[in-house]
Amino acid sequence: MAFRRLWFALPLATFLGVAAYLAIGLTRDPSAVPSALIDKPVPRFALPPLPGHDTGLTSADLVGRPQLVNVFASWCVPCRIEHPLLMQLAELTGVTVRGINYKDPSQDALAWLERFGNPYASIGVDSDGRVAIEWGVYGVPETFLIDGDGRIRYKHIGPLSADDVTTKILPMIRELER
Amino acid sequence: MIPEIGHYALVLSLVVALVQSVIPMIGANRGDAAWMELARPAAVAQFLLVAIAFSALTHAYVVSDFSVLNVVENSHSAKPLIYKISGVWGNHEGSMLLWVLILAVFGAAVAAFGDSLPPSLLARTLAVQAMIAAGFLLFVLGTSNPFMRVDPPPLDGADLNPLLQDPGLAFHPPFLYLGYVGFSIAFSFAVAALIEGRIDPAWARWVRPWTLAAWSALTVGIALGSWWAYYTLGWGGWWFWDPVENASLLPWLAGTALLHSAIVVEKRDALKAWTVLLAIVAFSLSLIGTFLVRSGVLTSVHAFAVDPARGVFILVLLTIAIGGSLALYAWRAPVLKAGGLFQPISREGALILNNLLLSTATATVLVGTLYPIFLDALDAGKVSVGPPFFNATFIPLMLPLVVAMGIGPMLAWKRGDLLGALGRLKLAALVTAAVGLATYYFRSGGPVMAVVGMAVAAWAIAAAIDELAGRIGLGRLPPGESLRRAARLPGAAWGTALAHAGVGIAIAGMTGSGAWMTERIQYLAPGEQIGIAGTQVRFDEVIRVDGANYVADRGVFSVLSDDGRVVGQLFPERRRFLVSQRVITHSAIRTTGLADLYIALGDPAGEDRPDAWTVRVYHHPLVPWIWIGCVVMALGGVVSLSDRRFRVGAPARRRAVAPGIAGAEPTPATRGGV
Numbered sequence: 001m002a003f004r005r006l007w008f009a010l011p012l013a014t015f016l017g018v019a020a021y022l023a024i025g026l027t028r029d030p031s032a033v034p035s036a037l038i039d040k041p042v043p044r045f046a047l048p049p050l051p052g053h054d055t056g057l058t059s060a061d062l063v064g065r066p067q068l069v070n071v072f073a074s075w076c077v078p079c080r081i082e083h084p085l086l087m088q089l090a091e092l093t094g095v096t097v098r099g100i101n102y103k104d105p106s107q108d109a110l111a112w113l114e115r116f117g118n119p120y121a122s123i124g125v126d127s128d129g130r131v132a133i134e135w136g137v138y139g140v141p142e143t144f145l146i147d148g149d150g151r152i153r154y155k156h157i158g159p160l161s162a163d164d165v166t167t168k169i170l171p172m173i174r175e176l177e178r
Numbered sequence: 179m180i181p182e183i184g185h186y187a188l189v190l191s192l193v194v195a196l197v198q199s200v201i202p203m204i205g206a207n208r209g210d211a212a213w214m215e216l217a218r219p220a221a222v223a224q225f226l227l228v229a230i231a232f233s234a235l236t237h238a239y240v241v242s243d244f245s246v247l248n249v250v251e252n253s254h255s256a257k258p259l260i261y262k263i264s265g266v267w268g269n270h271e272g273s274m275l276l277w278v279l280i281l282a283v284f285g286a287a288v289a290a291f292g293d294s295l296p297p298s299l300l301a302r303t304l305a306v307q308a309m310i311a312a313g314f315l316l317f318v319l320g321t322s323n324p325f326m327r328v329d330p331p332p333l334d335g336a337d338l339n340p341l342l343q344d345p346g347l348a349f350h351p352p353f354l355y356l357g358y359v360g361f362s363i364a365f366s367f368a369v370a371a372l373i374e375g376r377i378d379p380a381w382a383r384w385v386r387p388w389t390l391a392a393w394s395a396l397t398v399g400i401a402l403g404s405w406w407a408y409y410t411l412g413w414g415g416w417w418f419w420d421p422v423e424n425a426s427l428l429p430w431l432a433g434t435a436l437l438h439s440a441i442v443v444e445k446r447d448a449l450k451a452w453t454v455l456l457a458i459v460a461f462s463l464s465l466i467g468t469f470l471v472r473s474g475v476l477t478s479v480h481a482f483a484v485d486p487a488r489g490v491f492i493l494v495l496l497t498i499a500i501g502g503s504l505a506l507y508a509w510r511a512p513v514l515k516a517g518g519l520f521q522p523i524s525r526e527g528a529l530i531l532n533n534l535l536l537s538t539a540t541a542t543v544l545v546g547t548l549y550p551i552f553l554d555a556l557d558a559g560k561v562s563v564g565p566p567f568f569n570a571t572f573i574p575l576m577l578p579l580v581v582a583m584g585i586g587p588m589l590a591w592k593r594g595d596l597l598g599a600l601g602r603l604k605l606a607a608l609v610t611a612a613v614g615l616a617t618y619y620f621r622s623g624g625p626v627m628a629v630v631g632m633a634v635a636a637w638a639i640a641a642a643i644d645e646l647a648g649r650i651g652l653g654r655l656p657p658g659e660s661l662r663r664a665a666r667l668p669g670a671a672w673g674t675a676l677a678h679a680g681v682g683i684a685i686a687g688m689t690g691s692g693a694w695m696t697e698r699i700q701y702l703a704p705g706e707q708i709g710i711a712g713t714q715v716r717f718d719e720v721i722r723v724d725g726a727n728y729v730a731d732r733g734v735f736s737v738l739s740d741d742g743r744v745v746g747q748l749f750p751e752r753r754r755f756l757v758s759q760r761v762i763t764h765s766a767i768r769t770t771g772l773a774d775l776y777i778a779l780g781d782p783a784g785e786d787r788p789d790a791w792t793v794r795v796y797h798h799p800l801v802p803w804i805w806i807g808c809v810v811m812a813l814g815g816v817v818s819l820s821d822r823r824f825r826v827g828a829p830a831r832r833r834a835v836a837p838g839i840a841g842a843e844p845t846p847a848t849r850g851g852v
Contacts, residue, residue: 008511
């Protein structure tokens with residue numbers, strides 16, 4: 001009988017667990033966390049281009065000068081939110097932004113770029129998400145800062161805010177460019 | 179003055195709700211008839227007061243009273259009247275007021291139609307309903323008061339978000355809330371029954387009409403939302419697995435499960451504890467949905483009003499309501515006696531399978547929606563899992579559900595005959611095979627899943643028709659006799675068949691749009707043509723049009739027949755709203771009922787081609803069926819509501835134990851449906 005009672009308490013226990021997470025969630029802002037790949041060279045990879053684009057994205061493209069790699073998808077709502085910021089970043093600051101298009105039908109990705117603009121110097125298509133796994137991507141969007149030697153120096157999870165760009169990303173890029 | 183009357187009425191309604199949540203509850207415990215009887219006039223008074231408050235706010239919008247902050251922030255004097263009215267709920271404060279209004283409407287409706295309910299159950303149900311109302315009224319008055327004044331008043335307002343100035347979205351929130359909030363009645367009934375400690379078939383018979391009404395409204399609400407997303411937001415997408423969309427799908431899934439499990443309680447006096455749990459869960463998910471949308475813990479295109487203080491308030495409210503009811507459940511549900519026994523292969527068994535699959539689907543969508551919050555709580559940032567996750571998990575759960583949906587209504591209660599049921603579905607199986615083969619043969623490059631999707635859709639529709647045909651003896655009896663039987667068939671039987679067929683129609687639409695959509699994106703200059711799916715479309719010109727509160731570039735496109743005649747015209751627009759200076763693309767759709775031709779006008783091409791425009795043309799086969807299917811489903815719910823069983827009112831408890839008496843069903847007596 002006591003065991004049977006436990007079953008009836010299960011929904012309550014589940015809900016309390018969910019509520020605790022929701023409470024923590026309320027106190028959170030999009031935040032950056034260190035990744036296991038920080039200061040390691042980018043994983044070796046080669047991704048094909050979107051149909052109609054000339055170049056895809058390979059690890060060789062990420063050597064030479066500091067640049068950003070942004071993992072995005074047309075179905076991802078937070079990506080839509082950070083997108084205008086990437087446009088500004090590419091147009092106004094001259095920072096090279098490259099894209100990894102994550103698990104996205106190519107025509108959707110093209111429609112999205114056509115609609116909102118294309119801030120990316122080049123885009124690699126990661127249709128099955130294999131390369132993203134090697135990069136340690138949890139979900140989209142994520143943004144990586146790569147230095148001139150092709151090492152990952154910083155990783156941002158979730159949509160970038162204007163504040164993240166001006167207080168973290170741009171100062172770090174300037175630091176690396178010196 | 180009028181806004182103050184509204185504000186005052188809202189405060190009074192809170193007082194009434196507090197009284198209504200305490201006195202009848204005590205009365206029911208003591209057996210004091212006078213105290214219990216207080217619940218009904220209180221529920222009506224609460225409704226009238228909230229209605230006064232809501233009318234006051236609507237009045238402020240209609241006359242553009244810019245001394246009210248809410249009107250300033252969300253309206254503009256040049257806005258068309260319909261959007262002035264829909265602007266009332268197109269913002270956080272007003273939409274919460276609508277939420278409370280609908281809650282009060284349902285409470286007053288239970289009071290009005292509650293004559294046949296035992297007085298103690300009615301008193302407790304209305305008391306629980308008032309507790310929810312009190313919580314949300316406190317929320318509105320404390321953190322989201324729509325009646326705040328500004329001094330001095332500005333000359334004009336900031337206008338409503340242009341995306342919301344749309345007929346689809348004007349009526350989306352009322353329907354959605356009718357559904358969300360409608361589940362509060364099932365919740366209140368469940369909590370009241372737990373307090374009473376007894377649940378019997380009569381209880382299920384009282385709860386089901388309310389659940390059906392809420393479910394039908396929610397179905398329409400979700401359909402309107404996705405239709406809006408289809409023609410304004412997307413490049414032809416109609417469902418994005420966006421957190422806000424999921425927040426409406428979750429109570430729908432749980433509510434669908436509840437509808438079906440309540441049948442088992444009603445007919446067979448079994449599954450009682452489970453049904454009570456589903457009633458609690460369906461409304462809890464509505465509350466969680468409200469929390470997700472209102473608190474800003476998730477990023478979404480739809481979320482307006484993001485304020486952590488409100489989030490904390492709703493979370494506390496949520497914890498009290500859901501935590502409290504589930505604690506009550508843990509304490510009282512073990513007392514409920516299990517009812518009739520049955521074999522796994524039976525109507526009950528099929529409905530349990532339905533419930534298992536629907537609850538698993540609910541849990542899956544909930545996990546996918548909350549996963550970003552969990553990650554965030556574990557210090558891993560905000561991310562989105564998106565369609566790849568949902569498509570991989572949700573669709574495999576829905577396929578067996580639809581297959582079982584065809585067979586379930588054919589099985590008898592207690593012990594069913596699977597082979598016999600399948601035998602009666604021979605015709606449906608033939609149709610399914612034919613459609614599957616035809617799809618395979620003609621699919622022209624679509625994915626293999628399309629064959630499965632179309633076959634499953636055909637199965638759902640054919641099985642629903644097959645079942646109806648069997649009941650009225652179509653082809654077996656003389657036509658006149660069949661017609662007589664059809665006329666005598668209870669509303670519930672028609673409702674089941676309609677709703678199940680609606681599911682099939684919608685699946686066909688979803689499959690078609692996913693598998694065979696084609697698109698062309700191209701720079702076009704006036705006079706040029708573009709071909710899509712065998713149709714030629716000519717771009718004639720772009721003209722300047724002045725709307726009430728926007729200016730637009732309107733593209734004129736002609737659809738040409740094979741011999742070059744113009745058979746139809748489309749006018750997609752790019753609207754620049756004057757106040758917010760936001761540009762909204764307003765696509766144009768020409769539908770044949772079988773497919774949509776969808777045109778969106780993009781930006782001018784730029785310097786190298788000065789007269790050309792970016793034009794996106796889509797061909798969406800079967801896509802209108804998604805919404806037709808949803809409407810048919812909702813219609814099924816409404817037809818079911820008209821069943822004599824519900825209209826006669828809930829019969830006395832003793833009579834209700836014998837199923838099939840109240841319903842005018844000829845043969846077999848044990849049959850029933852949604």
